[in-house]
Amino acid sequence: MRTFLLLVSCLVFAIVSVTGLRGTKTMRSPIEIFPDMVRQAKVKEQAPSYFFSDQRASRYPVPGTVPTTDPVDLPYLNTGTIGDYWGDGIPIPVTGETLKTGRERFEIFCSACHGSTGSGNGIATQYGLVGVPNYHSEHTRQMPDGQIFFVITHGQGLMLGYGANLSPEERWAVVAYIRALQLSQNAALSDVPIAERQRLEGK
Numbered sequence: 001m002r003t004f005l006l007l008v009s010c011l012v013f014a015i016v017s018v019t020g021l022r023g024t025k026t027m028r029s030p031i032e033i034f035p036d037m038v039r040q041a042k043v044k045e046q047a048p049s050y051f052f053s054d055q056r057a058s059r060y061p062v063p064g065t066v067p068t069t070d071p072v073d074l075p076y077l078n079t080g081t082i083g084d085y086w087g088d089g090i091p092i093p094v095t096g097e098t099l100k101t102g103r104e105r106f107e108i109f110c111s112a113c114h115g116s117t118g119s120g121n122g123i124a125t126q127y128g129l130v131g132v133p134n135y136h137s138e139h140t141r142q143m144p145d146g147q148i149f150f151v152i153t154h155g156q157g158l159m160l161g162y163g164a165n166l167s168p169e170e171r172w173a174v175v176a177y178i179r180a181l182q183l184s185q186n187a188a189l190s191d192v193p194i195a196e197r198q199r200l201e202g203k
């Protein structure tokens, strides 16, 4: 029995030594039972590779490759910009549901400073925050949709960005809601549907 136990311990010790020991400092490569792709044939950038006929390890993209990671090429939906310019227009369907989402997010994230009607008189201004713009000013009304999207994403001046809190679709919903707020204060009679217009004009 003792010999058996001794033999088993020796065996266990041998197995653990062979399979378990890795990373000991030695010039020789260790015995690796499970190499797990630690060492593999690969090419490094800016180094020659004799695998390719021109011996360059850095390869050109396959012809026809579409770049997707360069921020300049990210679609309008994610940036609010088209090339070097602000885009105008809301790239998601603007439905009642969209405006509801926009209103909800606006009340949560923006109204404390900008006020529920967007006139720049939120509760924070009563505690001394200055410089909150009025959405009904000519300046904000003339801002392209893409620029408003950009301000929501990255912030501007004293205002922090909300890109981490709101998905791109939610940010566009807030842009749509801001446009609705602006319309509510600056609409012309011609914006009113015919039936309602007649009622307003008392016809």
Ligand code: HEC
Binding pocket: 106, 109, 110, 111, 112, 113, 114, 124, 130, 131, 132, 133, 139, 140, 143, 148, 151, 152, 156, 157, 158, 159, 160, 162, 174
């Ligand atoms: C902490 C207060 C605060 C909050 C919250 C806030 N803003 Fe602002 N916002 C400001 C201030 C201050 C400015 C002016 C920044 C500047 O240009 O110096 C501003 C500027 C803007 C502008 C630019 C207007 C213009 O005419 O230049 C837009 C659009 C805007 N905010 C939208 C939003 C939206 C949408 C939200 C919610 C997602 C939001 N803000 C949340 C304080 C706030």
